[in-house]
Each structure stands twice: as structure tokens, then as C-alpha cells.
Amino acid sequence: NEVLLSVRDLKKHFTMGKNEILKAVDGISFDIYKGETFGLVGESGCGKSTAGRTMIGLYDRTDGEVVFNGKDVHSLTEKERFHFHKQMQMIFQDPYASLNPRSTVKEIISEPMEVHGLFPNKKERLERIYQLLEDVGLNRDHANRFPHEFSGGQRQRIGIARALALDPDFIIADEPISALDVSVQAQVVNLLKRLQKEKGLTYLFIAHDLSMVKQISNRIGVMYLGHIVELTASNQLYNKPLHPYTQALLSAIPIPDPDVEDQRERIILQGELPSPMDPPSGCVFRTRCQHAMDICAQKKPVWQEIDKDHYVACHLYDEHSEGKDKNEMLVN
């Protein structure tokens, strides 16, 4: 597996008011392989959007690093950064808010190409816009219309066409289907899958809903309060979730087949999501964990590989790591 992007102990803290620090992202590490979809899942407020924005350089990092195609995203020169934006694009949750209401679809898709001086010939650029519209399941008749004339699903297609305009390698999709009707969600997921195949794209797919992320992701990282608590292949995560938080998230997903009796135990999360300004000591999940032990308040669980390519941070698995080299466990 060829690594396209690697995140190492990335932190993004925000200083709020009276010297209070919001630890939105507090030390996350993972690799994203070329051509895969990496899902990042967690409740709202867990830091997943901030992680995405920091990875793409929209936010400065507080600590750690993000290496894309061999380059540290946060120490690029201005010229390198400009070029870098061609390779990395973002799709947003609310396509309507991210599309200028006074611009036609043609202008919206054309803009990034103008900024980067691609297809300077007007006729060629127009052909390119028509092609992009067709790529996302729209057509050239849509080019002169305005965003408000489209449905939510169509607007997300316009957002996707714009993200594709610079022919990127990597796309961060931040809850791209959360605002859409259920009937339309699958269509947009299928579109993203098709485009990935056709154009060799790599995705970071951010979502709060595990059932949707499973449809599209090869591997999934589960985030809680600024930390990744578990990471493995999608199927492995669904069949053998190790972290109590992942188990709780999964238990909330209904079994799709009505003929199969759902005998699973519903795990109800206790309490509220703690404030990221005042996270619990030790394991950040301990205030809501039904397995919490004394050690969970005292010691931060280490990130360890339990099965092949299956990582978790939880004291329930501590005996597993006895005898292993400590440094080996800390390497993601």
C-alpha cells in the first residue's frame, strides 16, 4: 500500500477567551493510502472536521505533522501551497452555503480553473465544464442556471464538479451527504465511488453516521473528543469492534433486514460529551464508558495493534501488549 498522506501526532488547539484552550484535535496519527477511502467517524464536536481542515492546511497546526506526497503541508512555501491546492480539494456538508448564489453553475466550476490558469482558452474551458457536469450526472443545459434552481442532491453534484475542476488526487468530503434526503444519499455515495474509480481519487470521508461511512470506506478511524480511539478495515470494525465507544455507536445502528431478529444489546452512552476545554484525565471516554476501571482515570491508554492492522486505545486490552516492546506499540 502506497501512502499518500500521513498524519503524525497532529494537534489543533484553539485559544478561547480567558486563556482557556479547546483541544479540538489532540494527537491523532494515521496514514491514508493511495486510492482508498478513509472514513473518519464520530459525534459532532469530536474534532473530525477540524482534523480535515488542518490536514488540508486551512488551519495551522498546533503540533505534529501532515505529510502529503512527501511534503509537510504546514511548511510549504507560498508557491508550493498554491500548487498543493490543485491536488487537494474539499467537499462540504452544505453545498448551498458553499456555492455563491449569484454565480451560475458555469462560473462556479470555472473559478478554480481561472485562479490556477487552467484551460485559458475559453472554448476549451467551456468544454471542460460540460465534461465535468456530465461526469457528475448533470448536463450542459445546467451550466447557465443558478444554485437555487437545483435540488440538494444536484447542488452537491455541482460542489463535486467544482472540486474536480483542478483534477485533484485527494478529496476531503466533510459530511457530504448528511444534509441530503435519505433517498438521495446513496446516489451521491455511488457517484463518489464511480468518480474514485474513474479518476483514481483518494478520499477522506468524514461522517457522524457509521452506517453510511461503511458503504464507502476501506478503513475507518473512530474519533472521540479529539482522539482516534480505534482504527481498522471497515469489515473488521463492524464485525469485531474493540473499543467500547465503537461498540456503542454500532449498537445504535438498526439491522437492515426486518426478518432478522435484532438480539444485540443496545449500549446507551451515559451522560453528555465532556467539554474539549476540560477533557477527562486518563482515557477521554471514561465518563461515558460502562467498563471504566480505576486505571482509566489515571493513565492514558496507549495506541496498540491488537489484530493485524487493527488499532485501539483502551485499557481493556492492556494484558495483550505485555511483553511487547513499548516503542513498537507507540508506532502507528
Ligand code: SF4
Ligand atoms: Fe473504557 Fe477504560 Fe477502555 Fe477508556 S480505557 S474505553 S474508560 S475501558
Ligand code: MG
Ligand atoms: Mg463537522
